[in-house]
Amino acid sequence: MIKKKLILLTWIVLGFGAMALFFIGASTKGDKLCKGINVEVSRKAKQVFTDVQGIKQNIAEAGGKPGKPISQINLSEIEAKLKQNPWIRQIKLYFDNDQVLQASLEESDxxxxxxxxxxxxxxxxxxxxxxxxxxxxxxxxxxxxxxxxxxxxxxxxxxxxxxxxxxxxxxxxxxxxxxxxxxxxxxxxxxxxxxxxxxxxxxxxxxxxxxxxxxxxxxxxxxxxxxxxxxxxxxxxxxxxxxxxxxxxxxxxxxxxxxxxxxxxxxxxxxxxxxxxxxxxxxxxxxxxxxxxx
Incomplete structure (x- = not known):
């Protein structure tokens, strides 16, 4: 009986330890700084209707700036800002492993x-x-x-x-x-x-x-x-x-x-x-x- 209680206690301790490591890792990632902005635009038309520099400016206006903590960058707000451009059909935003904000956009055709x-x-x-x-x-x-x-x-x-x-x-x-x-x-x-x-x-x-x-x-x-x-x-x-x-x-x-x-x-x-x-x-x-x- 005592042995079973010891085993159960051990699993509980291990569980709390894993959760602690998870939250510590998440906190550490959130405290990391954004190291840059990369914009990729895919298009079907031969002409270019969206300005990459203009898109980067829109991202910055919505709070996505290099040097800012990742935890303070709201991707939903940035997406809402970019959707105001009628030439952008689809948007995908994420941070890669190098803490670079990737903006993958599809232009209207x-x-x-x-x-x-x-x-x-x-x-x-x-x-x-x-x-x-x-x-x-x-x-x-x-x-x-x-x-x-x-x-x-x-x-x-x-x-x-x-x-x-x-x-x-x-x-x-x-x-x-x-x-x-x-x-x-x-x-x-x-x-x-x-x-x-x-x-x-x-x-x-x-x-x-x-x-x-x-x-x-x-x-x-x-x-x-x-x-x-x-x-x-x-x-x-x-x-x-x-x-x-x-x-x-x-x-x-x-x-x-x-x-x-x-x-x-x-x-x-x-x-x-x-x-x-x-x-x-x-x-x-x-x-x-x-x-x-x-």
């Missing part, structure tokens, strides 16, 4: 530059979030004009238009050919989306953001089969929004294409006039290895 009907501008990311512009940086991404709202909270119709812009932008930036082919994409409530190419004076109508692969395949086929023979100046308007057809209007002639308001995400259902060419899709062999621009 802009996929489109959008201009509103009132002349204001913003970037759109892959999550359909608004990002502020930077006058010192111009991203090489699709440019949209004619967005109908400047409000942060959008109506249902305007949200649908924004989702179409997002779909079109994501399709375009994944293809090096179309990304270099398109100079600008205009939106009009009555006509939908219209592409202005970098080469030639054609207006290319795609309607809404649905069935984009089919629309762009027909457009590519038209350039290969028709424009390659007639030249860039032969047609003033090309319409690929109607399923299975390409409608083209010779340059210098009125459109003649029946139009009606194009709802985002919905087809007009209006029968087009006689198409210049039937559907005969010529698919590009590769997104990255594409023939030169027409």
């Amino acid at each position: 802009p996929i489109a530059r959008v201009f509103t009907i009132n002349g204001k501008s913003f970037y759109l990311d892959s999550g359909a979030n608004f990002l502020p512009t930077n006058r010192n940086i111009v991203a090489r991404i699709p440019v949209f004009t004619g967005f109908p709202s400047d409000k942060k909270i959008l109506s249902a119709p305007d949200s649908a238009v924004l989702m179409d812009m997002k779909a079109i932008a994501q399709f375009v930036i994944q293809d090096t050919f179309w990304n270099s082919f398109i100079a600008q994409i205009d939106y009009d409530p009555a006509d939908g989306f219209k592409i202005l190419p970098t080469v030639g004076d054609q207006v290319i109508r795609i309607g809404n953001g649905e069935a984009l692969e089919s629309k762009f395949n027909r457009l590519y086929s038209f350039y290969r089969q028709v424009i390659a023979r007639t030249g860039l100046d032969a047609y003033g308007e090309i319409d690929v929004q109607y399923q299975g057809q390409v409608v083209a209007v010779p340059a210098g002639k009125p459109s003649g294409i029946k139009k009606a308001p194009v709802s985002a995400g919905k087809s007009t259902g209006i029968p087009p006039p006689k198409a210049t060419m039937p559907t005969k899709t010529i698919k590009k062999t590769s997104h990255s290895k594409t023939t030169k621009k027409p």
Whole structure:
């Protein structure tokens, strides 16, 4: 009986000893001083929208300064400060074994530059979030004009238009050919989306953001089969929004294409006039290895 009590007492003493060592170690670590700040920013875009020195300044303003005891540095406050930057998508803060504060950040990825009907501008990311512009940086991404709202909270119709812009932008930036082919994409409530190419004076109508692969395949086929023979100046308007057809209007002639308001995400259902060419899709062999621009 006495032996069992001695064994139990021994385990209790050992337990208290381990706890004491733990708290002493934690206290010692907390008393250590921050030896530096290291910021790493991962990004998908080629351009840099976040300033590392500016981020270090934000960390310092929130209390993260070299030479300060680690126990007095509030990582939650620093994270809250950094989250005020709309270009920072994700944040990870921690101290490494060398007492250096590591800030691992992920930058938002802009996929489109959008201009509103009132002349204001913003970037759109892959999550359909608004990002502020930077006058010192111009991203090489699709440019949209004619967005109908400047409000942060959008109506249902305007949200649908924004989702179409997002779909079109994501399709375009994944293809090096179309990304270099398109100079600008205009939106009009009555006509939908219209592409202005970098080469030639054609207006290319795609309607809404649905069935984009089919629309762009027909457009590519038209350039290969028709424009390659007639030249860039032969047609003033090309319409690929109607399923299975390409409608083209010779340059210098009125459109003649029946139009009606194009709802985002919905087809007009209006029968087009006689198409210049039937559907005969010529698919590009590769997104990255594409023939030169027409």
